[in-house]
Amino acid sequence: MxxxxxxxxxxxxxxxxxxxxxxxxxxxxxxxxxxxxxxxAIEEKPIAVAVVKENREFDDAIRPELPWADWLTECQQRFGDAPRKFDAETSAYLSFPMGWICGWLFFIPLCKLLKNSRQREIFRKGKVVWAHIIQVNDTLFTQSLSGGAGDQDDDDAPGELVFSLDTSGRCTPETLMPIADKIGMLRGQNLSDPELKRIGDYLEAETVRAFGWNVPKQFTPRLPCFISTTMFMRKHLPSRCLQQSFLPIVVSHKSPHYAMPLPERFWAPDLIAWWTTH
Structure with a gap:
């Protein structure tokens, strides 16, 4: 408690x-x-033990009280079937505002996600699934300090997500939450397991980016999950800020699984109402 x-x-x-x-x-x-x-108190060995024990209760975790499957289905219907075609106004709404990005950005790993061709591929052909945040800058949970109201906001920021490719709604935020927690606990730990160390070092560095990394099986033995860096664009979030640690995302239809938050315009209205008031 x-x-x-x-x-x-x-x-x-x-x-x-x-x-x-x-x-x-x-x-x-x-x-x-x-x-x-x-x-x-986190130690290397108990992490794996606790996660395996928790995943034995996977079947119980997928019976949520909230209408996760209905919300996801409505989001998928509002976004449409792939391959999608967007008019000029929607294409502009979906695009990342490149004007303020300095030239040096094109030399960092985040550029793999943000380039225009990648964004078009994600939104045209990607699938809509649930995701849970592993870590993100806390400023995204507050209103923008720059006061941006249009496409561009200096407080847009990257973050790390965990998700599965399940489109049925069976894998819910309640399922993903303990997985995200255990992944987050790896940060800053002195780990001997090379797979866990790679994830822990990536979370600690913050400037290292992951795209479609497999979640270790001891964390989720029955449900293949992935870790990806995303970019939180405030113009795509209800009220232009994060208000929960989960959200629907759009994931590339092929590996590596690049991921972007599903823009608010395509969210189920009841999901927006709950997300912004709880």
């Missing part, structure tokens, strides 16, 4: 640790804030 107080009115609460990191609202005063993470 997590024990915490509202930062505004100091009302005390306790809630299951599985909700750590999510956005919430105080029932007493209405203040919105992120739930704190419980203190966890």
């Amino acid at each position: 997590i024990h915490f107080k509202c930062p505004a009115c100091k009302k005390s609460y306790k809630i299951s640790g599985k909700y750590a990191g999510r956005r919430t609202k105080c029932k007493a005063c209405g203040q919105k804030f992120r739930l704190p993470s419980p203190a966890v």
